[in-house]
Amino acid sequence: MGARRRAKRGVTIVDVAEALGVAPSTVSNALHDKDIVAPRTKARIMAMAKAMNYEASAAARALVTRQSSSVGVILPDFANPVFNEIISGLNSILVPAGYATLVASTANDGRTCKAAIHAFVKRDVDAIVVISQCLDIEETAQLAGCGLPVVLVHRTPADWQTTHAPSSTFDYVGMDNTGGVYALVRHLADLGHRRIGFITGPKQSSAACERTRGFRDGVAALGLDAAPELVADGSYDFIAGMRGARELLSLPQRPTAVIAANDLMAFGTMDVAQQMGLSVPKDLSIVGVDDVFFSAFPMISLTTARQPATEIGESVGERLLERFSDEALSPIAVTLPVEIIVRHSTAEAPSRVDPGSPLSTDNLEAYLASRWKPSTIIVA
Amino acid sequence: MGARRRAKRGVTIVDVAEALGVAPSTVSNALHDKDIVAPRTKARIMAMAKAMNYEASAAARALVTRQSSSVGVILPDFANPVFNEIISGLNSILVPAGYATLVASTANDGRTCKAAIHAFVKRDVDAIVVISQCLDIEETAQLAGCGLPVVLVHRTPADWQTTHAPSSTFDYVGMDNTGGVYALVRHLADLGHRRIGFITGPKQSSAACERTRGFRDGVAALGLDAAPELVADGSYDFIAGMRGARELLSLPQRPTAVIAANDLMAFGTMDVAQQMGLSVPKDLSIVGVDDVFFSAFPMISLTTARQPATEIGESVGERLLERFSDEALSPIAVTLPVEIIVRHSTAEAPSRVDPGSPLSTDNLEAYLASRWKPSTIIVA
DNA sequence: TTGAAAGCGCTACCAT
DNA sequence: ATGGTAGCGCTTTCAA
Numbered sequence: 001m002g003a004r005r006r007a008k009r010g011v012t013i014v015d016v017a018e019a020l021g022v023a024p025s026t027v028s029n030a031l032h033d034k035d036i037v038a039p040r041t042k043a044r045i046m047a048m049a050k051a052m053n054y055e056a057s058a059a060a061r062a063l064v065t066r067q068s069s070s071v072g073v074i075l076p077d078f079a080n081p082v083f084n085e086i087i088s089g090l091n092s093i094l095v096p097a098g099y100a101t102l103v104a105s106t107a108n109d110g111r112t113c114k115a116a117i118h119a120f121v122k123r124d125v126d127a128i129v130v131i132s133q134c135l136d137i138e139e140t141a142q143l144a145g146c147g148l149p150v151v152l153v154h155r156t157p158a159d160w161q162t163t164h165a166p167s168s169t170f171d172y173v174g175m176d177n178t179g180g181v182y183a184l185v186r187h188l189a190d191l192g193h194r195r196i197g198f199i200t201g202p203k204q205s206s207a208a209c210e211r212t213r214g215f216r217d218g219v220a221a222l223g224l225d226a227a228p229e230l231v232a233d234g235s236y237d238f239i240a241g242m243r244g245a246r247e248l249l250s251l252p253q254r255p256t257a258v259i260a261a262n263d264l265m266a267f268g269t270m271d272v273a274q275q276m277g278l279s280v281p282k283d284l285s286i287v288g289v290d291d292v293f294f295s296a297f298p299m300i301s302l303t304t305a306r307q308p309a310t311e312i313g314e315s316v317g318e319r320l321l322e323r324f325s326d327e328a329l330s331p332i333a334v335t336l337p338v339e340i341i342v343r344h345s346t347a348e349a350p351s352r353v354d355p356g357s358p359l360s361t362d363n364l365e366a367y368l369a370s371r372w373k374p375s376t377i378i379v380a
Numbered sequence: 381m382g383a384r385r386r387a388k389r390g391v392t393i394v395d396v397a398e399a400l401g402v403a404p405s406t407v408s409n410a411l412h413d414k415d416i417v418a419p420r421t422k423a424r425i426m427a428m429a430k431a432m433n434y435e436a437s438a439a440a441r442a443l444v445t446r447q448s449s450s451v452g453v454i455l456p457d458f459a460n461p462v463f464n465e466i467i468s469g470l471n472s473i474l475v476p477a478g479y480a481t482l483v484a485s486t487a488n489d490g491r492t493c494k495a496a497i498h499a500f501v502k503r504d505v506d507a508i509v510v511i512s513q514c515l516d517i518e519e520t521a522q523l524a525g526c527g528l529p530v531v532l533v534h535r536t537p538a539d540w541q542t543t544h545a546p547s548s549t550f551d552y553v554g555m556d557n558t559g560g561v562y563a564l565v566r567h568l569a570d571l572g573h574r575r576i577g578f579i580t581g582p583k584q585s586s587a588a589c590e591r592t593r594g595f596r597d598g599v600a601a602l603g604l605d606a607a608p609e610l611v612a613d614g615s616y617d618f619i620a621g622m623r624g625a626r627e628l629l630s631l632p633q634r635p636t637a638v639i640a641a642n643d644l645m646a647f648g649t650m651d652v653a654q655q656m657g658l659s660v661p662k663d664l665s666i667v668g669v670d671d672v673f674f675s676a677f678p679m680i681s682l683t684t685a686r687q688p689a690t691e692i693g694e695s696v697g698e699r700l701l702e703r704f705s706d707e708a709l710s711p712i713a714v715t716l717p718v719e720i721i722v723r724h725s726t727a728e729a730p731s732r733v734d735p736g737s738p739l740s741t742d743n744l745e746a747y748l749a750s751r752w753k754p755s756t757i758i759v760a
Numbered sequence: 761t762t763g764a765a766a767g768c769g770c771t772a773c774c775a776t
Numbered sequence: 777a778t779g780g781t782a783g784c785g786c787t788t789t790c791a792a
Contacts, residue, residue, distance in 0.1 A: 059442035060785035078468035088458035183760035342756035371678035376722035380563035403779040440769035
């Protein structure tokens with residue numbers, strides 16, 4: 001029960017007009033740099049506006065134009081640092097153009113996702129950017145129904161999955177997952193590896209499927225060992241990496257290299273290798289995809305295919321700006337190239353394959369409990 | 381140029397009113413759950429609004445109320461994952477209350493910061509949250525001048541630095557930096573460490589200063605070795621951690637434990653220890669502050685004082701909601717407790733102090749170049 | 761080239 | 777308890 005009202009009477013366009021004895025519409029036109037305003041008048045108006053410290057009210061403008069100069073970004077969660085990079089790239093384009101970014105997390109939950117879309121539409125965002133591992137049919141329909149420009153990041157719409165061609169009304173920006181992993185396979189093949197293991201990402205993710213395809217394509221094209229047991233199912237997190245690595249490295253004839261569909265799983269693989277007494281990269285080469293911050297750390301020094309996150313954000317921003325100036329544009333798909341960053345987790349294939357010591361703990365959960373969990377928490 | 385206009389004629393409050401034969405103001409009142417509306421009328425209106433799929437226009441409401449139901453968050457940069465956690469916590473409170481979050485990064489630049497504040501004010505944000513290592517006088521004044529509620533995170537206003545008491549008009553939410561590091565010192569002292577090194581954060585950061593104070597207080601209170609050479613200057617990044625660690629571990633009588641003012645520097649310390657052939661935690665105990673995601677990784681397993689990032693965000697959100705319902709509230713300072721997460725980077729002090737092998741490279745830059753940089757970049 | 765006026769959709773005030 | 781109505785600050789016809 002308090003004083004809610006905000007005084008904050010700002011300088012309005014009418015104030016500027018009166019100060020100059022001109023009409024508000026003329027001021028509006030001048031501010032928008034319309035050519036119909038006489039250069040002299042325009043100059044006077046601009047000067048006065050600056051002098052009076054005039055700030056256009058975003059709300060008033062939005063009310064009449066039905067455009068809020070803002071875009072909504074939907075993230076699956078706030079935990080993954082890569083999303084920051086994407087937003088950073090996006091903002092670097094959008095902010096100078098006068099747009100603001102609204103963010104919401106779906107917390108990987110469909111209901112929350114729909115609520116977020118709702119909230120954005122209500123706020124008249126000019127576009128919605130969805131960075132998501134998965135987007136179900138219903139959510140897609142809702143997005144399509146709101147009639148706003150939509151850009152999908154890292155996620156091809158469901159109807160592309162088979163045709164691999166844009167048939168939806170959404171723009172798409174992503175990275176060359178297939179080509180990136182393919183290049184990783186070639187890098188390892190060049191080092192003499194013939195038997196390479198792969199840990200996949202979650203199957204619902206189109207990007208993860210592309211990465212798996214890159215692996216299969218590479219193995220086939222380069223004539224490497226294509227035994228089915230060399231592909232282990234994963235899900236993009238550290239523990240899945242450990243599980244996959246245990247599976248792969250316990251094989252009777254273990255691979256000399258492992259490609260994880262993302263860096264986090266590569267870290268899990270490193271941990272398992274260490275537990276088995278396998279030296280990386282001497283005994284085992286390990287690579288990932290994404291190039292998260294920690295991959296560059298000397299203790300890790302992971303060879304990986306870099307996700308061009310900032311560039312993805314920039315690309316989304318640029319596409320949006322294009323779309324804002326011409327709504328009739330037909331949807332496009334942008335696939336950004338990836339680079340292979342070679343660090344110290346890859347080396348020539350060993351001449352003799354050391355099987356490594358069998359894992360001390362058979363029970364992964366118990367193992368994790370001892371390795372992962374803190375032993376104590378002290379409340380300061 | 382292209383077709384800019386958006387059709388999207390939505391259902392308005394007047395539409396709902398006409399459909400029911402009531403006045404728009406009554407609909408408005410009903411929607412706001414005002415008590416003056418008769419329960420039956422209210423029910424009819426709610427039902428019709430839902431049936432017609434009515435969505436209030438945020439812009440129109442903002443125009444008349446001068447409140448946008450949105451808050452602006454200013455981050456120093458998008459790189460640090462901890463900010464995501466804070467925003468996540470903030471959103472978890474604000475979004476259910478009908479608020480949206482606008483984010484902007486200052487890219488650690490004063491001009492950009494001011495521009496961001498500007499853009500937020502123009503958009504009639506209801507409050508500004510500043511998460512920043514440093515905020516100069518000018519920026520502070522600008523913030524104060526815009527007459528909006530401001531919450532400072534992790535940064536006490538300049539005028540608190542000496543008095544250590546809230547005299548500014550800003551709310552503050554942070555963590556118990558001093559107490560956290562103090563607890564870390566005690567943890568190490570309990571393990572028998574008497575000679576502990578400390579790598580500081582940047583001096584402009586009030587939080588970093590508090591961490592240093594926690595170290596000095598702990599050392600003094602527990603009667604540990606307070607030699608001045610045990611404190612090395614750092615700046616919160618990995619390389620600063622390496623520099624500080626080289627300094628500390630090259631001391632004629634090296635410390636048996638190192639506290640880094642944040643986890644990143646602790647990682648740098650780990651790397652240097654490894655290079656010197658020092659085993660962690662057998663020969664050297666290492667601790668950090670923050671508990672970033674990677675600190676929990678088995679390969680790292682860093683003992684650290686956890687930054688309660690999510691809780692900080694929630695606390696900011698709750699404070700904001702309080703302030704929105706009562707503007708007259710006097711500013712408060714919230715200091716959240718920290719927990720010490722004990723992992724595997726700390727152990728009992730060694731009975732005999734192994735000096736470790738001297739560092740192979742005297743030139744830090746060359747050393748970093750070999751350790752940090754990728755050897756090759758392949759364009760896929 | 762400039763001005764006058766009509767709203768955008770909502771809330772808030774005052775009258776009923 | 778409900779209805780009428782006047783704006784919020786801007787853009788956008790249309791007239792001058």
